[in-house]
Amino acid sequence: MAAITSAFLMVNPPPQKTKPDKEVPPLEAYLRYLLLTRLEANDKSVSFVSKQIQRMPWSDPGIECGALVSKYMLKACRRGRYKATKAIALLAANLKRTKPEVCARLIDDVLEEIQWFISHPSFRDHQRTLVCARLLGELYNSAAIPSSVLFDEVHHILDYDHDISDALRDASENQELFAPRENVSEMVIEEEDEEEENDDGEEGGEGRDEKEDGEETRNQQPRVVPISSFSKYDPRVLSSIDPPMAVFRIKLVCTILETASSHIATFNNRPKLEYALAALQRYLFIKTSLPSDGKCDVLVQCIMTIWLFNTSPLFHYQYLYQSNSQFWICLML
Numbered sequence: 001m002a003a004i005t006s007a008f009l010m011v012n013p014p015p016q017k018t019k020p021d022k023e024v025p026p027l028e029a030y031l032r033y034l035l036l037t038r039l040e041a042n043d044k045s046v047s048f049v050s051k052q053i054q055r056m057p058w059s060d061p062g063i064e065c066g067a068l069v070s071k072y073m074l075k076a077c078r079r080g081r082y083k084a085t086k087a088i089a090l091l092a093a094n095l096k097r098t099k100p101e102v103c104a105r106l107i108d109d110v111l112e113e114i115q116w117f118i119s120h121p122s123f124r125d126h127q128r129t130l131v132c133a134r135l136l137g138e139l140y141n142s143a144a145i146p147s148s149v150l151f152d153e154v155h156h157i158l159d160y161d162h163d164i165s166d167a168l169r170d171a172s173e174n175q176e177l178f179a180p181r182e183n184v185s186e187m188v189i190e191e192e193d194e195e196e197e198n199d200d201g202e203e204g205g206e207g208r209d210e211k212e213d214g215e216e217t218r219n220q221q222p223r224v225v226p227i228s229s230f231s232k233y234d235p236r237v238l239s240s241i242d243p244p245m246a247v248f249r250i251k252l253v254c255t256i257l258e259t260a261s262s263h264i265a266t267f268n269n270r271p272k273l274e275y276a277l278a279a280l281q282r283y284l285f286i287k288t289s290l291p292s293d294g295k296c297d298v299l300v301q302c303i304m305t306i307w308l309f310n311t312s313p314l315f316h317y318q319y320l321y322q323s324n325s326q327f328w329i330c331l332m333l
Contacts, residue, residue: 027056031068035076041087050094058099070105074113077131085131089138096144103144110136111153118160118249121241126248133252137259147264151272154256157249158283159233161241168237172227235283247291253280254291 024032034049056065073088088106096103110132117129140150227234242249257264257276264273284290 027063028068028072031056031072032075035069035072035088035091036079039076039084039087039091041083041090046087046090046094049091050098053091053095053102054098066099066101066105069099069102070109073102073106074109074132074135077135078128085135085138086141089135089142089144092139093142093144107139107145107149110139114153114157114252118157118252119241121246121248126251129248129252130255133255134259137256140260141263147269147272150256150260150264151276154253154276155279157252158235158279161239162233162235162237164227164232164234164237169227169229173229235286244286244288247287247289250280250284250287251291 031053034052039045039049053065053069056069057063058065073092076084077088092103092106113132114129114136117125136145136150136153139145140147253276
């Protein structure tokens with residue numbers, strides 16, 4: 001009987017409740033078709049879509065054309081098409097002269113999306129935030145934003161919620177000011193006495209050393225991490241939204257640098273890029289783990305190798321990184 005029922009339901013399935021399609025105005029439906037279906041990452045498609053958007057009723061106060069265009073630009077990037085971010089960035093740069101409102105709204109929306117995630121981190125928003133980070137790099141490649149906006153966002157991602165409080169700064173300064181200074185001659189005499197004691201008798205020395213170490217650790221007062229007086233942010237400052245095991249901010253920074261790498265490695269941007277890589281390098285040292293992504297892992301290994309083998313006081317970055325996404329940064333100093 002069960003086999004007969006199963007066969008009958010397979011031949012004649014019961015009616016299913018389908019979700020009704022959302023009805024949108026004709027103008028919004030046409031804009032959705034242009035940005036989600038028609039737009040491609042080539043000059044011909046970008047020019048056609050740009051002309052169609054310029055023909056929209058921008059003078060009508062009842063229709064917010066700029067908000068609609070920016071909304072569907074972000075939606076086109078989130079649909080999962082890999083080349084959509086580049087096409088949207090080219091379209092925003094094309095509309096920057098005739099309709100600057102579109103480019104300004106798009107940049108504000110992207111920065112707000114990234115700010116919302118780093119303020120309210122959630123695993124479900126990872127892919128959505130990575131799309132915004134990639135779009136920010138594509139906007140720089142298409143000359144829609146200057147390099148200052150890109151590097152400021154990189155530093156903001158690394159420094160957010162790691163502000164140095166006044167209490168921590170005062171405690172660090174007082175610790176350095178009132179730290180006891182030992183005399184060099186006394187230190188030499190103490191070292192000689194310790195060597196003589198070790199030579200005289202080694203029996204039972206391990207037990208005494210363990211007792212002395214235990215007493216020292218009990219009597220030792222907790223030390224404050226020294227903070228630079230010229231810094232406003234320090235990644236060593238604990239944060240509830242960015243604990244030491246959280247590594248997604250590293251992915252965001254690596255995605256931005258990877259996307260903008262073809263245009264960012266210039267002579268004029270060299271000081272900014274060195275400063276950004278140094279900030280990322282300092283941020284890596286407080287993390288207990290690294291991202292599992294292969295691209296981020298290779299970039300992190302390059303940065304750590306540079307730090308290990310760099311003995312110069314200046315930042316001399318000379319490395320080459322290539323992956324499937326063709327990310328190249330090569331600074332020859």
